[in-house]
Amino acid sequence: MNWILNNVSTITDATWAHVWLALPAIVLSFVVAIPVAWFASRFRRSRFTLLLVAGLIYAIPSLPLFIVLPLILGTSVRSLVNVVAALGLYGVALMVRYAADALDAVSTDALLAATAMGYGPLRRFFGVQLPLAGPALLAGLRVVAVSTVSLVPVSALLGVNSLGMLLTDGFQRGILAEVASGIGATVVVAVAVDLGLVGLGRLLMPWERAAARRDARRTTVEDEQAVAA
């Protein structure tokens, strides 16, 4: 406990550093995965290959990737760009499948209606398909976000500051409180990011909020009926 009280600023700094590695990587994952997923869902024959490649990327061990990626990007191993790019790559690999499924699952009736009313392809994508895929995209992005937050600490092995530093340092020096606070703070960051995404989803998808209330009500009514029966 003493260690924690004496090192509050170290923990806060590491937490912020952690957040600032995770957030750009999460945003990057989403922004890159959407066009790839669009391509996979639009050109059905490319789907299998794209998802296969995504699966292979996800299977690359993380530490070697952190070390090899700078050779491709021309950055230094410890550069934040390198870390964000590596995290983003995993994020994209994970997100592409969720996003392709989400876009595919949008009701063909709604898409047909949009086309029939005179939506051009681009407008239809951003105005109809993307928002309607929203809930499924959000579900995928939440998985990606938590996975990214818990992958960040690996970068500590390269000497990049994040909550991972508390783990490596704590292990080396045998300070249990430091390790525990590293783990605890990572969990807090993951939960906070997840809640943030859920909040963002509510804000951007008001029609879903109403539908969720309906579903909740319906379930309660059904439960009550089940109990009564």
Add this chain to the structure above:
Amino acid sequence: MIEFRNVSKSYDDGTLAVSDLSLIAASHEITVLVGSSGCGKTTLLRMVNRLVTPTSGQVLIDDVDVADRNPVELRRSIGYVMQNSGLLPHRTTVDNIATVPVLQGTPAREARQRAVDLMETVGLDPSMARRYPWQLSGGQQQRVGVARGLAADPNILLMDEPFGAVDPIVRADLQRELLRIQGELGKTILFVTHDIAEAITLGDKIVIVATGGRIAQQGTPEEIMADPADDFVTSFLGLDEARALHVSGRLVVDPTGRPVGRLA
């Protein structure tokens, strides 16, 4: 005026949906395409707004081949109402109705105001304006669908079994409203249904389509009922001997003696 000139459509899998069909739908009239499921009605309707491209032949609107028009512009100029309303689930009633005007560049405020007016035209309570489609009944959704089709004030309205999924009482209601609206607006309406009773109620002209997208007979409801062209039409109209009705007292009964109606 909508003219189909020797149109055929065979889909990629080889299905011949429409074969060499010619037809004229007059302006300011309701032309009903009626036929059993799978006979090519939807295919025909979608040729008009270029959702389907004919394999051969042409579709002309006021003597202009639709193939020569920009598909997006063309679609914005034609109202389209489909079964299960096809409303956008993430838009409220007013925003659904305002969709096409907004696409055409009408300021959102103005388009919404007009949408509220249109709600009244189709008999929707203004309190529905802010609801999402799932918060409406099937009949109300179809009314929104009709209002949306009318929103850009198109000359042509394509309606694909718009009342097919609602119960008979609501359907009769919607049919009455459509006739009232048509009396005021005089659109050129191409209406698809598999329900011959609906065709007779709504059609200025009825086109009976047989499987394979072939016209079995066309004419006014009176002409067709009075003089069915062949056995297929007779049976489709329910006029064949096996279904002939008789009067028994004040009841109308079918050949097995079941009551199906009452004399006025």
